[in-house]
Amino acid sequence: MPGPLSPLTRAVTYTRWLHLLVGAIVPIVCAMVYPGLVAPSAADWALIAVLPVPLVLAVALVPSIRRAEGLQARLMLFPGPHARVRGEEDPGVSATPSASWSDRARTGAWMVLRMEAGLAVALVSGQLMAFSLSLVGAAVGDPTVADPFLQVPGSGWWYALLVPAPVLVLLAVTAAAGALMAQAARRLLGPSVRERLSELEERTERLLERNRIARELHDSLGHALTLAVVQAGAARAAADPEFTDRALEAIEETGRAALEDLEQVLLMLRDTGRPAGPRPALGQADRLLESARSSGARVDAEVTGPLEDVPEPVSREGYRILQEALTNVLRHAGPVDVRVRIAVERARLRLEVRNSLTGAGSTAGGAVSTAGGGGSTADAVRAAGGAVRAGGGRGLRGIRERAALLGGEARAGRDGDGWLVRVDLPLR
Template sequence: MLSLLLPLTHAVTYTRWLHLLVGAIVPIVCAMVFPGLSSPSPGDWALIAALPVPVVLAVAMVPSVRRAEGLQARLMLFPGPHARVKGDEQPGVSAVPSASWSDRARTGVWLVLRVETGLAVALVTERLMALALSLTGAAAGDPGVADPWVRASGGSWVYVLLIPVLLLVLVTTAAGAGAVMAQVARRLLGPSVRERLSELEERTEQLLERNRIARELHDSLGHALTLAVVQAAAARTAADPQFTDRALEAIEERSRAALDDLERVLFALRETRQPASTRPDLGEAGRLLDSARSSGAQVDAEVTGTLEHLPGPVSREAYRILQEALTNVLRHAGPVHVGLRIVVEQARLRLEVRNPLAAAAPLAGTGSGSGSGSGLRGIRERATLLGGEARAEQDGNHWLLHVDLPLR
């Protein structure tokens, strides 16, 4: 018995009921024109149900009708925050215009079902309400208040007890019809195959963007923190006021750059309309080399070709790859001699970073030859996304990173 009363406490029961009654407006308006609503016969009701079908099918051919029906279904057929229903799944109803004839056909079937079901629910609502009024009148001694299917006579108080039963049957019927229409809406107004593919592509793009942002944070903040650690340790060991001042200045500069990168990434995550700062490219590689040199590393750079005319995505990703490579050198080998070669060819960009292995390199995971660190994994991912490749291997007493990127 309690389960029968639960629909009475759900707001969505009444919004679905209203949604069904709204669908009955079209056939009732048509019936006012022909054949009329004055004592209609069963044949008249069959005609009233059939007359709106051509009209609603023609309306369904308008693309924006699908969006309107989807928005109405989302709002009225599915529980929102106002409904005390737990665990209800997402509506799964599309709210975009029809993009194909298949969408128009499904919209037409939906409109026909909505009109016919709405008319049936409206008739049941009217008859049960009329019967409830008749029973109320019969209990008060005036049974002719309404004209339902069954006339009540007499003035017995027993009729009063039947009124809640009728109302319960009415609400339960409306709740059941609304639940059925909600399931039908998911089928007929749900996203098409094209919409599902578009949504899947959008989610994939979002995941790729989040992965890119994660790599950006790892490279930028990891580089800044590594330089700060190396320079702070070197300044403490040197016990030279001038060297300490230079180290602190370099730490401040890299920390500010890392904060700028963090602010840009946070803007992207919040989807703010405020434009973010420009991402650095390979033309600004001098900053990375100066930072590494200020940490005590000896960097010999050899550049062949022009960096200014590199494609934007390649130049920006190459900057991050070089940043991560220098960070790995400082983190695992310390301030050692680093050889850097940048070669710009007609269709390729080649980066090569070489440094001697430190005694503690195997403990850091770089001297083992596996190249399985998170930094190297990020370098490989960046190169793969651009259609290139990255190799990291031990070459005698040196560690060699080679990156090959296509320019087209």
């Protein structure tokens, strides 16, 4: 727990002090012109504090001044690399130019406050340092070595014991004033409502982009890994060379496609400036259907309407939705009968994937037409499919999210003795 003297060991205490003293430069320079700094009275000091205010307010109207003040406040008023304590990630001080009259008004108020507080701290610092020198002079017999507001009466060696007192008071005043100025900076130089809304929009865009990339990875790699696990497990269980060759060929093709998708996602993450390659669309749906068939599912597909008329964003998302729906079938139901319907209608694209909830009857098609190893390879595929049925829960949510982003609707649930996923996406 920090003690009462801990501010004395923090570099930020002294950078705040310097920040305050810099604010006193303008009134001191103005005072050199009028009314002068030769034995100024209390009225003169009051005039010195007031005269530069119009000039400071006029300077605050320049938009870039707010940026300069914000950068100074961030560097000198808050803990950072120069401090001995861990700094805040966001001090709450904006470093952007003024974008409205409200920003200019707050910047003007901050600059006037900084000038007045700096002048006050400069005067207090000068008086306390002069008083400390007077104590040193009194200890050696000459109390007139300095001329502070408070005079030291007489002289004597015991005054040496009081020399540190003004210095400690000065440090305490500096620490307190610096802390107050840091709070004022958050209020007067903090982000405006417009900046907060802009920051919120940027954060939302980043989150949406991260979610989109996560969906891409989940759909592409999840599909590839599901097929690979099913095919590899089935090949091992079937113990049939011909089936094993077909399974390895399917795994190779699926893995190559997944690597291409992964490369596109990595290009987006790296932001290298290179244009990303074309992403798969519904025109390549046959690749998904063949992958599902090679995993033992008997897929009956029906496509109606011109797929080339589907807008590119809708076609891309439709491909991913179909990919996730087929992956869910293999993951949770195994190599069952699947009916896929893709319909391009006048104002919408409809995708339907219906599968039975039992593996009975799914013994034909694709790579499961041979027998070996003392049993049906379809049984081997079903056994392998059970290894990937655990878990899940993100697939349907990803389908709904993709549909919602395009203004569409996705529904999933039991349909008689099967399971139906139906997605409607608007074409406009």
